[in-house]
Amino acid sequence: MRRLNRTLGPVAVAVLALTAAGCGGGGSGSSDSSSSDSSSSSSPSADSGGGDADLLVWTDSLKIDAVKEVAETFGEANGITVKVQAISEDLQGSFVTADAAGNGPDVVVGAHDWIGNLVQNGAIDPLNLTPDELSGYSEKAVQATTYDGKLYGVPYGTEALALYRNTEVVPDEPATMDDAIAAGEAAVKSGDVESALNLPVGELGDAYHMEPILTSFGGYIFSYDEATGYDSQDVGIGKDGSIKAAQEISKLAKAKVLRTSISGDNSIALFTSKKAAFLVSGPWALADVKEAGFEYAIQPVPGFAGQDPAQPFMGAQAFMVAANGKNKDIAQEFVNNGVNSEEAMMTLFEGTQLPPAMTSVQEQVDDPDLTVFTEAANAAAPMPAIPAMASVWEPLGKAYSAIVSGKDPVATIKSAGDTINKAIADAG
Helix, strand or coil, X not given: CCCCCCCCCHHHHHHHHHHHHCCHHHCCCCCCCCCEEEEEECCCCCCCCCCCCCEEEEECCCXXXXXXXXXXXXXXXXXXXXXXXXXXXXXXXXXXXXXXXXXXXXXXXXXXXXXXXXXXXXXXXXXCCCHHHHCCECHHXXXXXXXXXXXXXXXXXXEECEEEEECCCCCCCCCCHHHHHHHHHHHHHCCCCCEEEECCCCCCCCHHHHHHHHHHCCXXXXXXXXXXXXXXXXXXXXXXXXXXXXXXXXXXHHCCCCCCCCCCCCHHHHHHCCCEEEEEECHHHHHHHHHHCCCEEEEECCCCCCCCCCCCEEEEEEEEEECCCCCHHHHHHHHHHHHCCHHHHHHHHHHHCCCECEHHHHCCCCCHHHHHHHHHHHHXXXXXXXXXXXXXXXXXXXXXXXXXXCCCHHHHHHHHHHHHHHHHHHHC
């Protein structure tokens, strides 16, 4: 088992001590003990920063306990004070605003697909991990947190969609999505469930949950090259693969398999209420499914018969260093060393229950369900982190919803492609 834990050498300790000594408010790296604090804020203001803390970290309320434990360990090991705050509303937007004003955190913990926007706004700095150190993480997690050839986040958890199955209704694992839908439809016909497949659509559409269908039929949002990343000038929406996917979506809607009444707000609850044979969702649904008390199984989302494998989006949660933080040297040491260890990664896994990004921690996870999600994330495509993605979500989601509602699939998906291309061009 490869371990990435590193202790700080004399130079790093000296950097921490000198930087902490220079912090306002009298924080000192030479103190005999460290202190920590955690709090929650819905809309941080100019004076809601770290106060006397040598390191201020922002995260969300779901992850604060795990992040706090990792930050506390780093603070105690290095004689510095740390403060962890949960921002409950619009963490990304609040961070960009606060960092630009110089009163934000030193480190922010968030989704990798923020990175393009954060870099464009000059809000985060690149990190300093070597290729050897990065080899300890899943390849997809490193791809996700790399932007324009530079690493901007240390990933700790990954997410991807999978297919949940009520095995009391459908005992056998489907080989294709066609098999799953046929088994689900049979369960509806027999009166065992009300829905063959809960795949969120909603009134505004859901491009995230539709991605496995798009990719199985050869469609894509942006073309991808391993050397250069996503190309915002090559939009796949409106091209052949997306048209085939749109026609399949229309077919499934006419068969009442896809419905706008199934959304991100109710898809999980309806499945856990035993009203659906299958559910397309991520690891965030796992606790509710387990608590429901019926027999279930999870597998990667299968592709359609005779088509490409389905490739949902892969998301990574990561630690990023603020560009305008007051304690940038300490922040770099915390992210590059304090977070980048097997112990820290295990703490984050245990506290968040997200599939680990570090491969040595993946090997220690003894949970078949999380193993499925880890495999799904490792096989998925990193969600585009480029700013152009902001021009995609709304028009593509609305197009999918319109197709499910009965609009012509070919004309609708081509129109969505035109709208996306125009928005990207207008944005410059």
